[in-house]
Amino acid sequence: MWDWNEFPEISRTDLRDLKKGLDSAFKDFTRAWGDTIEGFFNPLLKFLVWFEKLLISTPWPVMMLIIAVLVWLGSRSWPLVVGALVSLWLVGYLGMWENTMYTLALISVATLVCIIIGIPFGIWMAKSNRVQAIVTPILDIMQTIPAFVYLIPIMLLLGIGKVPGLIAVCIYAIPPVVRLTNLGIRLVDKDVLEAADAFGASPHQKLWTVQMPLALPNIFAGINQTIMMALAMVVVAALIGVRGLGLEVLKAVNNQYITLGFMNGMAIVAIAIIFDRVSQKYGKRLQKHSEVIHG
Amino acid sequence: MASHGIEVKDLFKIFGPNGEKYVEAVKNGMSKTELNEQHGHVLGLKDINISMPAGKIQVVMGLSGSGKSTLIRHINRLIEPTAGAVLYEGDDVCQMSKSELLEFRRHKTAMVFQKFALLPHRTVIENTVYGLEIQGVDKGEASKRARRWIDRVGLDGFENHYPNQLSGGMQQRVGLARALTNDADILLMDEAFSALDPLIRSDMQAVLLDIQAELQKTIVFITHDLDEALRLGDQIAILRDGEVIQQGSGQEIVLNPADGYITDFVKEVNRGRVISVGTIMADTPFDSSINIELLPDDKLEIAAKAMTEQEETRANVRDSTGKLVGSLRLKDTISAMVTPESP
Known part of the structure; x- marks a missing residue:
């Protein structure tokens, strides 16, 4: 007879064995492969460290100038340049310059990694319905699973430090760029694709002369979202030893320092807004052909 | 360059997962409705035989759903045939390998589309060189050849405009220039002028006839407009429900309509x-x-x-x-x- 109040659970011992078995299997895997995997990520670590040092060793006025030039090149908007400079100056004046540079370095490298991996994946998804069917749920998992859950295996595998932090950020931040690359390519006008076919374009030529250029606005929206999500992860990354604004926020939480928390939080917001506005304006400028419409 | 004719032979197109299975049945007289209702397949083209003359304009005319756009897409195999052959210079387009087909499309054909299908992110000149770019022609040479055709279709001075800055008529001139710049023997025009205002359409027809007098390409022109068919066509084939119901010169069709359907069509024609x-x-x-x-x-x-x-x-x-x-x-x-x- 079934007891309807009692769920037919797996027995406690079986469950314990299952958990133990999986855990120890993963630990064995870590012992066997940990060094190899760490070695694999070593170039990434070196690059991140180099980039952090570069940002921190650059004198602040030079850094402000570089950022001002980049903002101008991206957005062609003076108000945005002024806004970026004022907020950076405030961040520096309130003693957060160095941490901001750490965070900037992490976000830049994470975004770069996401773009380098994400765009090819998006293209692959757009080319094959099967790949799309397989990758979509994986992206769903990456976006919704609580970050702490995958911090455990990452920490076991790679310990505490910059690279595990970077990986954790990328896992959370990569889905938008993959999704929107896929979507952008799939939304390209069928008539235009047919014309490319009629002129004998190979799949490769079609991708680079038609699909990618026309998908660019969507891809840019994806990159923009990726940057925003990477910034949202800096506090979580701080949990496994990434320096920067996130770590300060964490300290503030642990010690109930309201002002410290808000100051560093607002610095993150400032970076986010600068990145967001610049990348949006840049994405719009790429679309200059859609601006003037015949009346 | 001497033109060659195109032979469309026993061409069938049945849309659906198992089109081949029903070719025999259709040959033995299964109707379009029966095929659709009982087997869930759509008859696109039925036993098409057209000999398209070299260096002339072959018009294929029919109302929407007659299969005319499907037919023209078989000539450069944008649509795979279910059975039959499309012969050009002795080669069967339907049997070509992928790479042969790409070469065929690049060098032997060019196409103009009803909805223009210009690349919206490229300027007029960048659109016009597209075919040559795909062929791998050097940039300077390509833009020299493109400029010639941009002038010829009357778009001089608009080289650096984007398509959506141009009117429909001008966009289709870009479409025509893009196709002509390809310097291919076969020109496929899928309802090329149907989306244009009547006056502009008549203008474009004149441009086409003028260019054809000079180039003598083998043109396949799709239209639903009998007046356009009669004005442009050296030879006309009329399609209904995926079947050719009459072909011949415009005069032959007007004087001896094959059935009541065509009689209705030619009633309004200016016979003079x-x-x-x-x-x-x-x-x-x-x-x-x-x-x-x-x-x-x-x-x-x-x-x-x-x-x-x-x-x-x-x-x-x-x-x-x-x-x-x-x-x-x-x-x-x-x-x-x-x-x-x-x-």
Whole structure:
């Protein structure tokens, strides 16, 4: 007879064995492969460290100038340049310059990694319905699973430090760029694709002369979202030893320092807004052909 | 470059997962409705045989759903046939390998589309060089050749405009320039002028005829408009429900419609512009006192105009070698221009 109040659970011992078995299997895997995997990520670590040092060793006025030039090149908007400079100056004046540079370095490298991996994946998804069917749920998992859950295996595998932090950020931040690359390519006008076919374009030529250029606005929206999500992860990354604004926020939480928390939080917001506005304006400028419409 | 004709042979297209399975059944007379309702397949084209003449304009005419756009896409195999062959220079387009097909599309064909299908992110000149770019032609050479055709279609000065800065008529000129720049023997035009205003359409038809007089390409022109078909077509095929129901010259179709469907079609046609003097003239010329002379290829409209302007009722017909071959009376001319009452 079934007891309807009692769920037919797996027995406690079986469950314990299952958990133990999986855990120890993963630990064995870590012992066997940990060094190899760490070695694999070593170039990434070196690059991140180099980039952090570069940002921190650059004198602040030079850094402000570089950022001002980049903002101008991206957005062609003076108000945005002024806004970026004022907020950076405030961040520096309130003693957060160095941490901001750490965070900037992490976000830049994470975004770069996401773009380098994400765009090819998006293209692959757009080319094959099967790949799309397989990758979509994986992206769903990456976006919704609580970050702490995958911090455990990452920490076991790679310990505490910059690279595990970077990986954790990328896992959370990569889905938008993959999704929107896929979507952008799939939304390209069928008539235009047919014309490319009629002129004998190979799949490769079609991708680079038609699909990618026309998908660019969507891809840019994806990159923009990726940057925003990477910034949202800096506090979580701080949990496994990434320096920067996130770590300060964490300290503030642990010690109930309201002002410290808000100051560093607002610095993150400032970076986010600068990145967001610049990348949006840049994405719009790429679309200059859609601006003037015949009346 | 000498043009070659295109032979469409026993071509069938059945849309659906197992099209091949039903070819035999359709050959044995299964109807479009039966195929659709009982087997869930759609009959696109049924037993098409058209011999498209080299260096001429072949018009394929039909209403929407007749299969004409499907047919033109078989010539460069944008649509895979279910059965049959499309022969060009002795090669069957339907049997070509992927790479052969790409080469064929790059060098032998160019296409103009109903909705223009320009690349919206590229300027006029960048659109026009597209075919050459795909072929791998050097940039300088490509833009030199493109400029020539941009001038020829009357878009001089618009090279750096984006498509959506241009009107429909101008966009289709870009489409035409893009196709002509490809310098291919076959020009496929899928309802190329259907989306344009009547005046602009007539303009574009004139541009096309003008260019064709110079280039003599093998043009396949799809349209749903009989007037356009009669104006452009050296040869016309009429399609209905995926079948060719009549083919021939415009004059043949107007004078001898194969069935009631075509009769209805040709009722509204201006016969004076379709029927030529040679078709209705009497074999015996009048004496040489008649001072109006016509060519056998002149259309009745011209003959009637010539006679009424000079207040004459008779004309002689002299062929291009200068020999008198026949004669024409005004009253016969007028009565041939009037659409006969339907029985």
